[in-house]
Each structure stands twice: as C-alpha cells, then as structure tokens.
Amino acid sequence: MTPDEATRKMQFLFQLRSKGVTDQRVLKAMEVIDRGAFVQGHFATRAYEDMPLPIASGQTISQPSVVGLMTQALGVQPRDTVLEIGTGSGYQAAILSELARRVYTIDRFRTLTREAEIRFTQLGLTNITVLTGDGSFGLPEQGPFDRILVTAAAEDPPGPLLQQLKPGGVMVVPVGQSDAVQSLIKVTRREDASGFDYEELLPVRFVPLIDGLPRD
Ligand code: SAH
Numbered sequence: 001m002t003p004d005e006a007t008r009k010m011q012f013l014f015q016l017r018s019k020g021v022t023d024q025r026v027l028k029a030m031e032v033i034d035r036g037a038f039v040q041g042h043f044a045t046r047a048y049e050d051m052p053l054p055i056a057s058g059q060t061i062s063q064p065s066v067v068g069l070m071t072q073a074l075g076v077q078p079r080d081t082v083l084e085i086g087t088g089s090g091y092q093a094a095i096l097s098e099l100a101r102r103v104y105t106i107d108r109f110r111t112l113t114r115e116a117e118i119r120f121t122q123l124g125l126t127n128i129t130v131l132t133g134d135g136s137f138g139l140p141e142q143g144p145f146d147r148i149l150v151t152a153a154a155e156d157p158p159g160p161l162l163q164q165l166k167p168g169g170v171m172v173v174p175v176g177q178s179d180a181v182q183s184l185i186k187v188t189r190r191e192d193a194s195g196f197d198y199e200e201l202l203p204v205r206f207v208p209l210i211d212g213l214p215r216d
Contacts, residue, residue: 012048012064019050021068029098030068035061037119038089057109057214059207061089062151066184066204073186073201074147074172076100083143083164085135085209086151090116093128096149103128104142106135108213134212138164145169152209153182162196165189174206182206 001009013031021027036047038061043053052060062070071092076082076099084093087107093116096103107113110132117130131139136158138148143164150161150173157173165171168191176182184201 008048015050016065016068019065021065021072023072025099026068026071029095032098033094035064035091038091055089057111059088061091067092067095070149070172071095074149074170076147080146082147083139083145084149084151087113087116087130090119092151094125097125097128104139106131106133108134108210136209136211140164153206154209157187167191167193174204
C-alpha cells in the first residue's frame with residue numbers, strides 16, 4: 001500500500017465512524033473490501049467519497065456510510081445465511097460475505113449480476129451466489145434466511161421476504177411511497193414466530209424496487 005492509499009483508507013474509515021458506523025466487524029469488512037473495485041470509469045476516482053455513484057443499467061452503488069449503517073443494523077453473525085435483494089455493483093454483497101457464512105444476492109439486470117460475479121471471482125469471494133431475477137419473491141428454495149437486506153426501496157416490506165425470515169431473523173429494508181421520502185426499517189421476526197417488530201432507523205434515498213425483469 002502506498003502512503004497515499006493508506007491515507008485514503010484512513011479517511012474512508014474515519015468518515016464511516018463519524019457517520020455512526022462503530023461496529024468493529026463492519027468497519028473491518030469495509031476496510032478489507034475495496035470500494036474502488038466496484039466503481040468503473042471516471043467515477044472510480046470518487047470511490048472513497050461518501051456519496052452514491054452511478055453504475056451500469058442506470059442504477060447506483062449506495063453511499064458507503066449508508067452501506068455501513070445498514071450492515072450494522074442487520075447484525076450479521078458468522079454462521080448466518082444472508083439474502084440480499086439488489087446486487088447492483090456487488091459492493092454490499094462483498095461486505096456481507098466477510099461477515100456471514102453464505103450470501104445469496106439477486107438483481108433484475110443480467111448485466112449487473114454478470115459483472116458482480118466476475119468481481120467476486122477476481123476478489124476470491126467464494127461464498128456468494130449471484131442470481132438474476134425479481135427479488136421481491138425472495139428465494140424460497142434456499143430459505144428461510146437469518147438475515148435479509150433489501151437495497152432498493154419498497155412501498156412496504158414485501159410479504160414473501162417476511163415469510164422467508166427465520167424466527168429471530170432480521171430484515172433491513174428502505175420503505176417509502178416516493179423517491180423523496182423513504183425510511184430505513186429494521187424488521188425482526190419474533191422467536192415464537194407470532195409476528196414481527198418494526199423499528200424505524202433513518203431517512204434514506206434508494207432506487208425503487210421494481211417488479212418483473214427488464215429486457216437487457
Ligand atoms: N446493493 C447495491 C446497490 C443497489 S442499487 C450495491 O452495493 O452496489 C438497487 C438495485 O436493486 C439495482 O441494481 C436494481 O436493479 C435492483 N432491483 C430493483 N428492483 C429489483 C427487484 N425486484 N429484484 C431484484 N433487484 C432489483
């Protein structure tokens with residue numbers, strides 16, 4: 001690592017801490033996974049700034065502090081199986097893969113899932129399964145899951161995803177009626193499976209969760 005890279009990394013981590021990402025395991029995972037590997041073209045120089053950036057298929061890689069806060073809220077345990085809806089660049093899935101036993105990640109765009117898969121292979125991340133499809137239905141054949149992270153905004157937490165949470169399981173999902181007003185919600189399924197508890201975490205802005213598949 002050059003002195004410049006070391007400074008950049010320190011600033012990146014400092015930025016995360018100052019925005020409330022304090023979980024040591026999450027910070028470690030975000031130190032190990034280089035965001036620069038998930039951003040291409042002329043935006044690559046901005047990979048270490050705390051802002052969302054455009055990626056292929058008109059989508060965005062989320063802001064690092066929001067990725068950190070979502071991951072922290074999810075409370076991933078080393079033996080967990082995690083489902084992510086919205087692969088995008090693959091950055092969030094890569095961070096989850098450092099914390100969990102296995103990660104399944106789904107996106108509607110084949111272009112994105114294909115590129116993400118190549119990146120995971122290049123980075124030697126072998127515990128991530130990438131799928132193309134409509135993630136609103138989850139992945140019943142691999143569920144139930146310990147943790148579910150949705151990285152696109154839904155009007156309500158999708159029913160099939162709630163059903164695929166294990167008792168005691170946690171789902172983090174941005175919820176909102178419009179692009180402008182969304183809240184990050186943490187849903188916990190009660191241990192006795194008698195229902196769900198909801199906690200509102202922070203205001204966020206995500207691209208929408210869209211039904212069906214695009215033609216790409
Ligand atoms: N987690 C990503 C950022 C996600 S952007 C990262 O770390 O880079 C949101 C993504 O959700 C987009 O790529 C979009 O294509 C995807 N998406 C939207 N609706 C979806 C759906 N119904 N099923 C699967 N993916 C969806």
